[in-house]
Amino acid sequence: MIMLTLFRPLAVAALLVAAVPAMPHLALAQGPVAMAFADSTIVPVDVTTIEVVNADTSPTTYPYVGSRAPIPYDQAMRAWAAQRFNATGASVNSMRVTLKRGAITEKLLPISKGISGWFKKEQNAEYTGALEVDVAIVGPDGKTIAVADGKSWASETVREDATSTDREAAWMSVIKKTFDNMDQELIPRLRQTMVTYVH
Numbered sequence: 001m002i003m004l005t006l007f008r009p010l011a012v013a014a015l016l017v018a019a020v021p022a023m024p025h026l027a028l029a030q031g032p033v034a035m036a037f038a039d040s041t042i043v044p045v046d047v048t049t050i051e052v053v054n055a056d057t058s059p060t061t062y063p064y065v066g067s068r069a070p071i072p073y074d075q076a077m078r079a080w081a082a083q084r085f086n087a088t089g090a091s092v093n094s095m096r097v098t099l100k101r102g103a104i105t106e107k108l109l110p111i112s113k114g115i116s117g118w119f120k121k122e123q124n125a126e127y128t129g130a131l132e133v134d135v136a137i138v139g140p141d142g143k144t145i146a147v148a149d150g151k152s153w154a155s156e157t158v159r160e161d162a163t164s165t166d167r168e169a170a171w172m173s174v175i176k177k178t179f180d181n182m183d184q185e186l187i188p189r190l191r192q193t194m195v196t197y198v199h
Contacts, residue, residue: 033071033075033076033078033079034079035071035076035079035080035083035176035179036176037080037083037084037176037179037180037183038176038180038183039084039180039183039184039187040083041084041187042083042084042085042086043084043085043086043187043190043198043199044086044088044198044199045085045086045087045088045095045194045197045198045199046088046089046090046091046093046196046197046198046199047087047088047089047090047091047093047094047095047137047197048087048089048091048092048093048094049087049094049095050081050085050087050094050095050097051094051095051096051097052077052078052081052097052098052099053096053097053098053099054074054077054098054099055098055099055100056073056074056099056100056101056102056103058101058102058103059103062106063105063106063107064103064104064105065104065105065106065127065171066102066103066104066105066129066171066175068168068171069104069168069171069172069175070168070171070172071172071175072102072175073099073102073103073131073175074099074102076102076175076176076179077097077099077102077133080179081097084183084187085097091197092139092140093137093138093139093140093145093197094137094138094140095135095136095137095138095197096134096135096136096137096138097133097134097135098133098134098135098136099132099133100132100133100134100149101130101131101132102129102130102131102132102175102178103129103130104127104128104129104130104171104174104175105127105128105130106125106126106127107125107126107127107128108124108125109122109123109124109125109126109157111124111160121159121160121161122159122160123157123158123159123160124158124159124160124162125157125158125160125162125167126155126156126157127155127156127157127158127167127170127171127174128153128154128155128174129153129154129155129171129174129175129177129178130151130152130153130178131150131151131152131153131175131178131179131182132149132150132151133149133150133151133182133186134147134148134149135147135148135149135150135186135190136148137194137197145197146193146194146196146197147193148186148189148190148193148194149186150182150185150186150189151182151185152177152178152179152181152182152185153178153181154173154174154177154178154181155174156170156171156173156174156177157170158170
């Protein structure tokens with residue numbers, strides 16, 4: 001399990017192996033990569049630190065191809081957490097954002113054979129992304145105070161003449177869609193289950 005801590009001095013991204021107290025009322029630093037998500041709303045959270053934990057154990061061998069994406073799920077998770085949440089410093093608690101699963105699998109699709117297949121380009125691969133995330137408020141004693149989870153799926157297909165660039169674009173589209181879909185479910189749930197901390 002890899003634990004990374006995002007904090008906000010001078011708006012420079014920092015990745016640490018242990019939680020570092022965040023200065024209150026300053027904006028959360030951007031993640032190490034740039035991604036544009038459909039929802040750009042910043043959610044204030046009454047915590048001092050925001051930790052990003054990569055607990056994903058998805059395989060990296062075929063048909064799993066997510067690790068080959070230009071921005072794989074673990075990096076996308078850090079970017080999403082950095083853009084979505086702002087620690088206000090209004091409590092001694094922390095927020096822990098855990099990537100439980102972030103995977104893309106490839107499925108080859110049948111295409112026409114013989115003369116009928118000579119005159120058309122068909123979709124011959126489908127990429128399906130699966131995203132599972134836990135968000136928890138954790139007390140200074142390490143005990144979980146509140147937790148909510150989100151899951152989403154998305155898929156894209158590519159033609160049989162797709163280039164490596166086309167496939168990478170499809171993978172990134174899948175990753176972005178899974179985060180956008182999860183946002184619609186998870187953020188309202190956080191506001192319900194963590195009403196004392198999430199605004």
